[in-house]
Amino acid sequence: MSWTYNDEVMDRYQNPVKNGRMDNCDIKIDEASTTCGDKVVLYIKTNGNKIEDMRWEGDGCILSVVSTDLFCENSIGKEIRSIKETDDLAFVENFPVKISPGRINCVLLPLRAFRRGAKEK
Amino acid sequence: MSWTYNDEVMDRYQNPVKNGRMDNCDIKIDEASTTCGDKVVLYIKTNGNKIEDMRWEGDGCILSVVSTDLFCENSIGKEIRSIKETDDLAFVENFPVKISPGRINCVLLPLRAFRRGAKEK
């Protein structure tokens, strides 16, 4: 007996790789989903229009935590604009497990936060 | 082919016996059913607490006209109070034809007018 969430997801939930504060970041985004109680802060270090590093702090459900941690890791080296233009559906499909419709917003949390807060200079 | 309304009803509708104004009446009651457009005036001549004569004027549907005409005729000699106390259901059942529920208010028109307007002295 276990979660449908596979081991990849559960491992990352229990041991996220990008969790923790970042001092001297260039962009800091506070995101709170009022309906879910999720609270996440994204810390972003940029290099021109590219992401040099990204970390997060906060709490949420397994899906939003894992999605946020993966998002931080996968964004490194990418252009801010191209990340913002990621298609919602593609983003959800890239998530390591299949998501039921009621949970899609959990997975989208970091992308939405990023779109809202990551302004190009 | 004809109305369910029997001949007694149709005859009275076409040739009501108590239709027409009454001068020198003791009580005059104006009744209008706003939802049906019926308009009836009851003219009442009293003798103490009894009805000496009653006539009516106005217009309405077949049922309210016939009911009003019958009411005027049948009330003569009766006490105001006893008329007022007539039970609605009994009144409708005394009407010469069976009435569908949607038309009960038509038949009750004269009784309601009387109750409202015929004050004992």
Next chain:
Amino acid sequence: MISVYGRKEDFPIFSRKINGKNIIYLDSTATTQKPRQVLDAITGYYEGYNANVHRSVYKLADEATEVYEQSRSNVAQFIGAKNNEIIFTRNTTESLNLLSFTIGDSLRRGDRILITSMEHHSNILPWTRLEDRGIIVDYAGFDEEGHLDIGDLESKLKRETKIVSVTHQSNVLGTINPIEEIGKIVKENDSIFIIDAAQSIPHMPFRVRDEYDFVAFSGHKMLGPMGIGVLYGKYELLDKMPPFNRGGEMIKDVDFHSVIFEDPPIKFEAGTPNVEGAVGLSAAIDYLKVIGMEEVRRHEKHLTSITLKGMEDMKNVTYYGPRNVEDRGGVIAFNVKDVTNVRMNLEKNNVKLDHLYHSHDIATFLDERNVYVRSGHHCAEPLMRSLGLSGTARASYYVYNGEDDAEIFIKSLGELDVQR
């Protein structure tokens, strides 16, 4: 293509016999009968995946949310709107009240609202409600044949006129109003344009246009279940409006003394929504789409022609509204002269006058013959007063009626025409 005998076989109620005879249902303007397909959709919903919608993560709730939003999208497509412009309400009446309690309540003393003299009470009372606060309600009149007087409407459209609300089709006269033309006139004046489409969307092709700000209609008048209605609203207007009812489902965040509302349309749907109603309405739309709305309109025009012709041949029957079936829908209000009546007319100083049968008597006469028509003022008393009447009988057609119904109706009415 609808057979001339209508589509009764899809409608279980028509297998009922009363006194051994078929039902001739001619009151679709009040409410319509439901096809098997709609009843199956309702039962299918409750038997298969009934749950409360939104914000929940288990299987049934996912399915219920999906079918609810698909129904919304089906309604949107049917009238050419976007999904987030469709608010589910109880009925047309509530759709119009929603507008009265939001944009209506934002009007100021001296502002005016323009409606017409042929409105249903549901498009009058939400507006006269505001008169207490110094808002003025004007009425555009209609001509003898029941055509809206566009000149009168233009002359009553003033700078202070903030809202114009007009019925697309009169539920008494049958008149179809030229809403495209009216829309242009209203927009030149920068007023908000509201359409009461309770009698048009069920009966003819309808697409929202840029000039239409709000459109209201009822599910139960278009083969759908009772208890579900629609308000279409232009998104940018909905977005600026305050909500109407408040409660569960329509919020983003609530604290003890503050609240952030959801985006439209959810902002306007407080409490557990009527998922069943939405599903049933969507099934009704599917049913109508199979027939095609052009065909629905053609069919009703055909039955109306037969009926008007039949009435024109009668000595004592008068009908109201346009003579030309192109200008009217399949609803026919009429009266019958009572040539046997010898009483005096009270209001005209006891002069003998043409006397009309009371509309309830006409309806009872036809009821005896299993022909079901409505009678009374049809929730349009100001219209009745404009016509100088206290009531009419009214027959109306829909997809299930066939030529047979029109013929039996005319034959039965003929018996009253020549009574005694």
Next chain:
Amino acid sequence: MISVYGRKEDFPIFSRKINGKNIIYLDSTATTQKPRQVLDAITGYYEGYNANVHRSVYKLADEATEVYEQSRSNVAQFIGAKNNEIIFTRNTTESLNLLSFTIGDSLRRGDRILITSMEHHSNILPWTRLEDRGIIVDYAGFDEEGHLDIGDLESKLKRETKIVSVTHQSNVLGTINPIEEIGKIVKENDSIFIIDAAQSIPHMPFRVRDEYDFVAFSGHKMLGPMGIGVLYGKYELLDKMPPFNRGGEMIKDVDFHSVIFEDPPIKFEAGTPNVEGAVGLSAAIDYLKVIGMEEVRRHEKHLTSITLKGMEDMKNVTYYGPRNVEDRGGVIAFNVKDVTNVRMNLEKNNVKLDHLYHSHDIATFLDERNVYVRSGHHCAEPLMRSLGLSGTARASYYVYNGEDDAEIFIKSLGELDVQR
């Protein structure tokens, strides 16, 4: 007497299998499943005598009017009220909004409304809506076990408190509030007493008492269809109140600029009513009457006992609300400690703290096992804030649930309790 396995055979949805297994539906607090008897009543209505009600004289309309009014009378009897004190609305939310837009709108600056911290948004937002106009909303608190703090309520009941509106049973804590006692306190203060009975009338015997001025509840939470709700109101109050929505059916007379309204309850039912909904609700009441409301309550207490016991035996599960099943209904909100989680807590200055699974994760975990519970804030955010939580999972029982459901639920939850 309900068997320990519930009455699933009457409810078609429970013959559905998902992934080859039965559905364990534990979300009746959100909405209930429908028995065959209710579905048959709905289809029977549409197949037999569907028509618009009131003021019309043909056979079908007579029958529809009769069944609509009989349904009203059945509701009235069920709660010990008079027929003309029962208003049909869409749901509890609309019933409470009706009160906000009528008696609420008649309050003056400085008047106060007293509610509790355990209210559903539907009994909060209609009242905070009035704060803009200088009306003050007070909240009576509850103790650690979730009992309403009557002392706090008494101390917040001031001379200016015109309205007191209290939930009979919390949809999160399960707490059953002592409304008879509260009623007496409220009446000593001459305030209007409103009861949100959305979670009580479906689950226990209920009789209106003299102290209760208004009572609101929803059909869909008591085996009836969606889209129908009830507001009970004391006749003399209803009679004095202005109407809410305006339109067809609810008037005696309309002229261009004046109107005379019908008497209650019709005055409050604008537009074509949801006859189907009334008929379905009435059938639901008949179904509940056969079981008996005492028995419904006994059955739910039994399932709740099993569940609380099961949870008490778990290491990492916490439930909320009263420990004693006499003081609570069959709704159990709970959380599960996530012992595997090593992250820091942002708000507590990065101190390691007990970490709870997110309620959505709990619901998804159970969903995998066909156990359907709700998760989130349950439309009671102020209550959640009082508990210091952002959400909980919630299981709730009704007549169709049996011991088997409670056992499978507890077994499945046990698997999360010991996860990894």
